[in-house]
Amino acid sequence: MSLRRRFPLLVACLLVAGSGRSAAQTTPGAPVQLDRFVVTPSHFNLTDGGAGSPATLTQRDLEALPQVGEDLFRSIARLPGVAADDFTAKFWVRGAPQRQLLVRLDGADLLEPFHLKDVDGALSIIDLHAISRLDLMTGGFTADYGNAAAGVLTMESHTATRAAPAVALGLSLTGMRAGTAGTFASGAGRGLASIRRGYPDIALKVEGREDEIYPRYWDAYAKIEYDLTPAHTVSLHVLHSTDTLRVLDDNGPELRSGYDSDTIWARWRAQFADGLNAETVLANAWLTWHRDGNGLYGNRYAINLRDRRSLQTTRLRQDWSYAANPRLFLRGGWQLERGLADYSYHLYREDPVVTGGVLVARPRTIELAPQAKDNGLGLFLAPRIAATSALTVEPGLRFDRHSVSGDDEFSPRLNVAWAAGPRRTLRAAWGRYPQSQGPHELPVQFGETTFQRAELAEHRVLSLEQRLAAGLSLRLEAYQRVTRHPRSHWLNRYDTYNVFPEAQTDRILLAPDRARAEGIELMLQRRNAGPFAWTVSYALSRAQEMTGPVTLPGLRDQRHAFYADLTYTPSARWSFSAAWQYHTGWPVTDLSFSLVTLNNGSRATVRSFGPTLGSRLPAYHRLDLRAARTIVLHHGVLKVFVDVFNAYDQSNVLAYDYATSSSGGVLTVKRSSRELLPLLPSAGISWEI
8 A cells, every 4th residue: 555545544543532631721801901902913812711802712612613633733724814734733824834833832932843744744742722822823913023924823821720730631542641730839839731642553553554654642741830929920831742653665665753842941921010011931942853764666766764853942032011101012022042953864765767768776865964053133122002092003123133044134014903993993014024944944855055045025914803793703804925035945746745755756946036925814703692603714815936937826825715613502511513614726736657668678657747736636625523512520520522524525635646557558547536534533531620
């Protein structure tokens, strides 16, 4: 069986992981103040309670909706402007890849927050049930955030309020999780911990695939916070993840890989007199990657791979804010960072090539061991001004420097919000958003040794939010993102999701000189108004890359995207939900085949490619269902759910495979669909004590 066809099974096993919630508390809503007022369009807020924007989804909403493996990043993929496939937890933001998204947890920036990177990051390393607040900004974000060309994702973990520790346990065929939260020192101290252990290889054995794929992973998060005074809180945080993967292919080489990530950080949040506040975060992170591959393609062409990489970073960030008066709120801050990346990369590969009428194995070798050091500096100033009772303006200026790529970038930004009535808000944003190449992002696997200059995106966003009847809200938004100096990148035109992408013969370097993404998004939502809750959204969009006169669609360009969900909660014990989504097909490159006669009289099949990304896959659509039951016990609460992913078993296509044969000088080509996940039922149970 082809390795490409085993990935759906692997991902399916990862997605049926059981639930098991960490303790969660509800934070009451607060009145809107200038320091809390949202001036940013393209802003989505997911919290564990309280008032939010019309685009808010609460954690209760997330629990009620079909969860798709209870992965936090997969839950985000239901928002307008976000694109994702069934295999990966990574998502694209308005046509921009995941690497252009800044991810921050409890004040610390996270790099590569995914498990099983050889399958393009099948799961995130963040436990959904440990998160109380999530903010996703898909464009036009303020000057607080730097080195991100497309968007910002910030998360805050739960803060315990109960003196007695709350414990949650969960178990399934592919994994288990546990969480606890509690207070100490009469409530001045609080602790939270969660751990997840995944062993989908056991599920694969049940399916009879134990000789093919061996994936395992685990992650853990813990924090302790303490109130030195009512106005000063210090906290210590630790996040760890590990995963390993072994792949055996009947007709290909063996892969052994492992990835480790550790982040430790301290945080100090201070409230001084007269409206002065500060946040200081000192974080250290260590990441290591290793990949080893050895064997033959088609029992003939050899490959030998040894890939070792490591990254160590230190970041010190301090943000200040000052409420000068009811009409002026000042924010400013700075960040220092140092990064050191080490590479040790070896690749030997034999490629089949017809030359001079002879089919030969052409050897190719890459041997690189560079080291990259980066010193970074970030500065920003962003005053928020209530120009009138209805008009709020926030001009901002940011400066970022990165030595590894030699970038010095100034970023002016402007956000405006106008309350056109008690139920209507208009927002607009413009700004420059540079992103430098990180010291760990050098694609040595393709022989590159030089860092590229910073990508420079310009955002233009207009947004209307309208509250209608009780619980009903409307959001309409138009955006354009124009990027100069987009980073060149390698594309595998045929072997998508191959664990040795650098060894394939279908790779091509795309080096655009500019890029553009634009669209209109509409979202209608009804929440907190009776037993029924629903969301409907539609996006009309386009993402393109231009090289001279040639224009190519973005890899996840989807012209039309539609999403709808419905939740029915007849009582506190039961909830039922359905979610349906549709988008037009993504770009794909066609293949053609021909026969050539060799010098010895035999014939060989030669592959050629059509226009790069010149065709489209069929439209994607699926329906997910969920039923959940809450049972109150003498000791704790038992929660049981049943999920059905792709309920009507739609055969969604990711790419195409080709089989060729020849007889009597006639070539026959059969094309088959490489499909995404089929109907996938799953169930979970958790016990909260």
